Amino acid sequence: MSLTPxxxxxxxxxxxxxxxxxxxxxxxGFESSYVYSPGxxxxxxxxxxxxxxxxxxxxxxxxHFGDPQHLRAWEKMPVDFGGTVTAIEExxxxxxxxxxVKLAATEGKPFSVKPLNLQLMxxxxxxxxxxxxxxxxxxxxxVLAEVPENQIVAGDSCAVDGGTVLTSGRMLYMRHCSxxxxxxxxxxxxxxxxLTPKPRDYRNGVFKFTSTNDMSKVSREDLSRILRNGIPGxxxxxxxxMKEDEHHAIIxxxxxxxxxGEYERKLVAELSSDFSQAAYDSRLKSGETKADIQKELSEFxxxxxxxSAETLGDDxxxxxTAADTEEAAIVPAVPRVPDSQESRRRGRELYxxxxxxxxxxxxxxxxxxxxxxxxxxxxxxxxxxxxxPGLHDIWDNLNQPRNLKLGMxxxxxxxxxxxxxxxxxIKGSRMPSFKNTPHEDIWNIVNxxxxxxxxxxxxxxxxxxxxxxxxxxxxx
Amino acid sequence: xKKFWALFFFFWPTVAIITCLIAPSRGWWxxxxxxxxxxVQIDGLFYLILIIVTITFVGTQYAxxxxxxxxxxxxxxxxxxFSHGSHKLEIIWTIVPSFILVFISLSQLxxxxxxxxxxxxxxKAVRVAEVTARQFEWRIRYPKPGTELTTEENPGDxxxxxxxxxxxxxxxxxxxxxxxxxxxxxxxxxxxKQDAVPGLxxxxxxxxxxxxxxxxxxxxxxxxxxxxxxxxxxxQSQSSVEKYLKQLEADQxxxxxxxxxxxxxx
Numbered sequence: 001m002s003l004t005p006x007x008x009x010x011x012x013x014x015x016x017x018x019x020x021x022x023x024x025x026x027x028x029g030f031e032s033s034y035v036y037s038p039g040x041x042x043x044x045x046x047x048x049x050x051x052x053x054x055x056x057x058x059x060x061x062x063x064h065f066g067d068p069q070h071l072r073a074w075e076k077m078p079v080d081f082g083g084t085v086t087a088i089e090e091x092x093x094x095x096x097x098x099x100x101v102k103l104a105a106t107e108g109k110p111f112s113v114k115p116l117n118l119q120l121m122x123x124x125x126x127x128x129x130x131x132x133x134x135x136x137x138x139x140x141x142x143v144l145a146e147v148p149e150n151q152i153v154a155g156d157s158c159a160v161d162g163g164t165v166l167t168s169g170r171m172l173y174m175r176h177c178s179x180x181x182x183x184x185x186x187x188x189x190x191x192x193x194x195l196t197p198k199p200r201d202y203r204n205g206v207f208k209f210t211s212t213n214d215m216s217k218v219s220r221e222d223l224s225r226i227l228r229n230g231i232p233g234x235x236x237x238x239x240x241x242m243k244e245d246e247h248h249a250i251i252x253x254x255x256x257x258x259x260x261g262e263y264e265r266k267l268v269a270e271l272s273s274d275f276s277q278a279a280y281d282s283r284l285k286s287g288e289t290k291a292d293i294q295k296e297l298s299e300f301x302x303x304x305x306x307x308s309a310e311t312l313g314d315d316x317x318x319x320x321t322a323a324d325t326e327e328a329a330i331v332p333a334v335p336r337v338p339d340s341q342e343s344r345r346r347g348r349e350l351y352x353x354x355x356x357x358x359x360x361x362x363x364x365x366x367x368x369x370x371x372x373x374x375x376x377x378x379x380x381x382x383x384x385x386x387x388x389p390g391l392h393d394i395w396d397n398l399n400q401p402r403n404l405k406l407g408m409x410x411x412x413x414x415x416x417x418x419x420x421x422x423x424x425x426i427k428g429s430r431m432p433s434f435k436n437t438p439h440e441d442i443w444n445i446v447n448x449x450x451x452x453x454x455x456x457x458x459x460x461x462x463x464x465x466x467x468x469x470x471x472x473x474x475x476x
Numbered sequence: 477x478k479k480f481w482a483l484f485f486f487f488w489p490t491v492a493i494i495t496c497l498i499a500p501s502r503g504w505w506x507x508x509x510x511x512x513x514x515x516v517q518i519d520g521l522f523y524l525i526l527i528i529v530t531i532t533f534v535g536t537q538y539a540x541x542x543x544x545x546x547x548x549x550x551x552x553x554x555x556x557x558f559s560h561g562s563h564k565l566e567i568i569w570t571i572v573p574s575f576i577l578v579f580i581s582l583s584q585l586x587x588x589x590x591x592x593x594x595x596x597x598x599x600k601a602v603r604v605a606e607v608t609a610r611q612f613e614w615r616i617r618y619p620k621p622g623t624e625l626t627t628e629e630n631p632g633d634x635x636x637x638x639x640x641x642x643x644x645x646x647x648x649x650x651x652x653x654x655x656x657x658x659x660x661x662x663x664x665x666x667x668x669k670q671d672a673v674p675g676l677x678x679x680x681x682x683x684x685x686x687x688x689x690x691x692x693x694x695x696x697x698x699x700x701x702x703x704x705x706x707x708x709x710x711x712q713s714q715s716s717v718e719k720y721l722k723q724l725e726a727d728q729x730x731x732x733x734x735x736x737x738x739x740x741x742x
Contacts, residue, residue: 332733407629
């Protein structure tokens with residue numbers, strides 16, 4: 001899907017096109033495309049495709065994110081696209097008649113050793129990519145390989161070799177990840193149908209195992225940890241042997257796909273109450289005319305959506321950036337309570353308590369067989385009962401509580417990992433956040449949970465009867 | 477044309493002789509020199525068989541070439557003679573190879589026993605870790621420092637994935653198991669290869685001679701992600717392994733507070 005002709009160059013402000021050719025021709029022959037979410041397809045056609053004057057959801061998405069062969073870097077997004085963004089300081093003419101542009105030096109972010117491309121981001125040539133034929137590293141002067149159609153002037157901003165990280169991330173993602181997680185990050189790759197649990201659909205922007213607060217997004221470090229450690233108990237293997245820069249590229253590309261998916265959802269949310277196919281049908285029934293609704297839609301697209309398209313992007317950028325800050329990280333107020341019989345017993349009390357009610361799902365012995373696992377649950381969106389009993393996650397997959405006796409910890413087995421699971425909950429699942437529980441209590445529960453796999457009998461808190469009795473003083 | 481075919485069949489054994497003479501010194505047969513002691517013995521067996529096979533191949537090929545050459549240079553007006561074969565020859569070419577095969581099977585028994593038979597394992601071999609193969613990675617479990625590895629998990633055991641640290645210069649044992657289908661623990665440089673069979677805990681011993689990082693790959697087609705099942709064996713001095721395990725223990729006990737981080741950085 002290419003850009004709609006109605007797009008004005010000004011709309012491309014702060015977006016630069018990334019050309020797949022940057023990484024050479026190893027991408028040859030195979031074309032892939034991003035799919036639009038079911039949310040988008042639930043809208044009426046005009047809301048999806050836009051009107052003559054304004055862009056619809058699809059065009060906005062393509063304008064900001066492109067397609068796999070022509071990725072677009074929306075500078076606003078907190079993704080390391082690679083390359084260096086700078087401004088043109090001065091323009092001269094080379095002997096061959098092509099322009100020579102002198103680029104402003106950037107602090108901290110050096111240019112590549114031999115830059116190949118210059119992507120123009122503002123001015124008349126915005127959105128165009130020009131090859132660099134010669135590069136002078138001392139003066140930051142680039143001889144362009146051709147004369148651009150439209151003029152370039154000093155002051156225009158541009159990216160040098162922009163998108164190198166993202167394109168290499170895409171290449172690696174397609175090789176290692178896409179067969180499960182899908183080209184669009186929708187968790188719907190060809191091998192996904194054979195897997196339980198299902199591979200993550202990134203498009204909600206929700207990741208389960210994070211070290212960030214319950215309301216925060218996933219941090220880069222969390223993604224990196226999952227990539228390095230894999231997720232035991234699922235099909236996600238460890239990619240420990242990958243190089244550091246490959247890890248980085250994949251993580252940035254996963255963030256890119258998540259942001260694309262979340263942006264799409266947010267755009268759809270703006271439109272769905274009035275312009276989904278269902279809403280449209282019921283509005284027609286209630287006496288509104290087609291023409292009225294069409295008129296309202298084109299006004300909405302031209303004014304409201306155009307505006308919110310930018311603010312939604314800002315909001316996304318803000319929350320995803322915040323996830324990597326110190327404020328988002330979960331830091332226990334007290335160090336881990338030493339693992340003792342007393343602490344475990346206290347943990348078990350809390351585990352069984354009415355307020356925390358862990359046993360309701362995880363079962364009184366922690367075997368993951370609480371009463372909720374056999375209750376029929378309502379889908380919170382459609383309000384219908386699910387077909388099978390048990391708990392479901394936001395991806396509508398059956399997602400039963402963990403059997404804590406197996407010693408299988410998907411999000412990591414460090415005490416801090418378990419602490420984070422309890423503190424922030426498991427995002428997207430029915431495991432809620434217990435952030436208001438005193439941290440000391442959480443540690444007691446962590447100690448109890450960590451002892452469960454080694455329990456000699458249910459409720460034995462991990463210590464064989466011969467090794468101590470309930471009345472024995474706490475042993476450290 | 478007749479002579480061409482005779483020369484053709486002379487040509488190949490000649491190539492074989494040259495290749496077999498050059499290859500060991502150029503390292504064509506193996507990915508690296510053997511990095512474990514049993515590896516040296518395995519390579520020895522390989523060369524023994526190679527010599528036998530080369531001699532047999534070259535001998536039969538030259539004989540074939542010689543017969544062809546004789547036929548090619550013979551007067552053509554004589555008639556072909558039908559023969560029932562030679563009883564004596566057939567007995568010879570049955571008995572000689574069977575002696576060779578018996579010789580090979582006997583001569584490798586010692587090495588096989590040393591590698592596979594548990595009672596023949598070196599006395600001093602230490603059980604360093606349990607390696608659990610699963611689709612598609614290698615999960616490693618070290619016993620809690622200062623304790624012995626057991627088949628059951630114990631509190632304080634240390635876990636990692638796709639990287640196995642072993643001390644050099646001494647025999648080590650790993651307990652090999654699988655969580656799902658059959659896999660094979662294969663380290664080409666160490667010349668170690670053992671299938672992991674569902675339901676079994678199979679001890680595998682080896683002794684790495686030099687510090688280094690060696691490949692650990694799966695050598696049993698185990699599913700669509702078989703090619704992903706790559707890990708590394710890091711061989712280092714005993715003290716480095718202990719240091720590594722100490723760091724791993726600190727990481728695994730991290731409670732996310734500053735104090736713990738400072739401890740682990742010591």
